[in-house]
Amino acid sequence: MEKVRFGIISCAGIAKKRFIPAITGASNALLAAVASRDPEKARQFASDHQIPEAYGSYKTLLNQKDIDAVYIPLPNGLHKEWSIKAIEHGKHVLCEKPLAPTQKDCEELAAAAKANGVTLMEAFMYRFHPLTEFVIRQVHNGELGDIHAIQACFSFVLNDPDNVRFQPDLAGGSVMDVGCYGINCTRTFFNEEPEAVSAVAHYTKPCVDDRMTIYAKFRSGKQAQIICSFSSQAPEGYMISGSKGWIVSSNGFRLGVEHGKIIQEIDGIRSSFEDATNEYTKMIEHFSDCVIHKTAPRYDAIEAGRNMAVICAAMESAEKNGEWVRLK
C-alpha cells in the first residue's frame, strides 16, 4: 500500500471545511469515496469535491474492498456505533473527537480495533501541529521549569438550538464538543491524569451544557482551569505556567486554521513563533503512516478513554453543582 484510500462517512461540514483540503495535501493518503444516507446528497458532495465514488449508505461504503480507511465526522453520539461497524468491516478508522461517550466505550473500541487488526485514532488534530509539538517538547524537556498550572479556553457562540451539538441523544454539550480540547491539552502537557475535578455548568436542556467551567487538581500539585462554551465569546487557547517560564497560545487548538502563533517567555526572554502548517494534513499523514507500516499511532483509543473519563467526571460534578468528583 503506497497511499491509504479513505472514504468519508457523511457529508458533515467539518469534512468539507477541514478534512478534504487537508487530505489533498497529504503525501500518503487519498480520498476515494464519500457516503451519505441520501444518495443524491452523496453524488452532489462527490461532484463538488472531485471525489471518485459516492455511496447512498454508510454500509455500502464499508463493503467496498478498495477502501482502506474511513474518516468519521458524524455527530458525537454516532462515533462509537460507526467506528465499531467500520472496524468490523476491517477498515482503519480516524474518528472525530470525542471517540465515544465513556471511557468504557473507548476501551471496547480499542479491543475491537485490536481484534480486527486495524488502526483506530481519535482526530485530535491540534496535537500534530508543529507548534503544539514544540510546546510539548518545551514543557516535557523542562524548559519552563516545573509546570504549575494551565488555563485553557475553547468557546464559540452556536445560535441554532437544533444543532446536533445540542441534542442529548447525540452526546451534545460544550464539554463533550470543545471542553475535550482543554482537558486533552492539560493531560498532554502535564503528562498526568487528574486526581479530581470540579465543574459548574449552565444547561440549555437536561444533560446538555451550553457552557461549563472545569477545575482539575493533580497529585503532583498541578492545577488546571478550563472554560468551554457554546454561548460565550472568548479567545481560544491556553496558558501554561511554570517556575522558569510560560507559554501562551493565541489560537492553540486550531493553529492551522488561522496563521498559528505562540508566545513563550523563559527566564524573562520573550519569543514568538508562527507556523501556518495544516495540522489536519499532518494528522492524516501520521495515521496513514501507521496504517501503511502497521505501527502504533501516537496515542490510541485507551488514551482517548482517559480523556473521556475526565469529561464524564466533569459532567457528573456539574450535575452536582461543583461537588468534587474523584477519578479512579
Place this chain on the structure above:
Amino acid sequence: MEKVRFGIISCAGIAKKRFIPAITGASNALLAAVASRDPEKARQFASDHQIPEAYGSYKTLLNQKDIDAVYIPLPNGLHKEWSIKAIEHGKHVLCEKPLAPTQKDCEELAAAAKANGVTLMEAFMYRFHPLTEFVIRQVHNGELGDIHAIQACFSFVLNDPDNVRFQPDLAGGSVMDVGCYGINCTRTFFNEEPEAVSAVAHYTKPCVDDRMTIYAKFRSGKQAQIICSFSSQAPEGYMISGSKGWIVSSNGFRLGVEHGKIIQEIDGIRSSFEDATNEYTKMIEHFSDCVIHKTAPRYDAIEAGRNMAVICAAMESAEKNGEWVRLK
C-alpha cells in the same frame, strides 16, 4: 486645603518605585514627609527623593499637624495596626492592599475612619487606570452581552525566602499579596459577590501559600478562575468572556508600569487600546479629591472587607484541599 500633604510610613520599595514618582505628577497632593523606625534611613530616603521632612518614628510623623494624610506601604500584616493609629491621629489613610487580614478587621477600620471623620482607602491602583475604567464601563454597559466567566492571573517569582511576603505573622502568602487582584477584578467586573469558592494551594511554610488556584461560583451562574503565585512565571492580566464579546488585558493590574494595553472583540470586531497613564497618580488624585471635598471614595473599607472575605474563604478551602467554602 488646596493640596493634600502626605507623609509616607516606612521606606518600602513600593513607596520609592511607585508612590513617589506618582505623587510628583499629582495636581492636588504633595509629599511632605517620610518616617522610618531608623532615623538615618529616613534622612537618607528623604534626601534621595527630595522629601522636605524625615522622622525617626512613625508616631512622630503621625503627631505632625501639617501632615493631612499618610500612605502606608508596610508589610501586609502591619496595615491594620498603622491604619488605626493614623486614623486615631486624625490622618486620612491611603493603605496598600490588602487593608487588613479579615473582613471584620476591615469593618473595624471603616468604623474608626467614620468616627474620626477621615478618608480611608485601600490602594487598588489598577481600578483608576483609564483602561480599567473603560473595561468596567464596557462590561457594566452590556457591550460584551451577558458576562459568563473570567480567567485572571497575577504571578511572579520571589526567590528570597526571607521576604516579608513569606512571613506568616505579617499576613504573607501569594493569595493575600497578588491573589487579591484577581479576586478584586472579578468582583468589580461581575458586580457580584461569590456564592462559594474552592482553592488548592502549595505552601512553603504553614499558612503561607507560595501559589494558589482559586475557583469561584456566583449565584447568577458566572464563574471565575484565578491563579496567583510567588513561584510561577505567567503573563499577568485577565480575560472576560461574555455572550457578545470578550476583553483581554495583557498587563491589566499594572497597566501604567509598562505601556498599558487591552484587546476587545465584540460581534467579531477586534480593537485594541493603549494608554500609558500612571494609575497611582490617578488614585492619589481621586483620594486627595475626596479628602479636600469631603466626598466618599470610589470604594470604601467595607468593600475592601468583602474582598478579604473571599481571600479568607479561599485560604480556608485551600487548607481543606479544595473543599468548597460558602460565603456568608
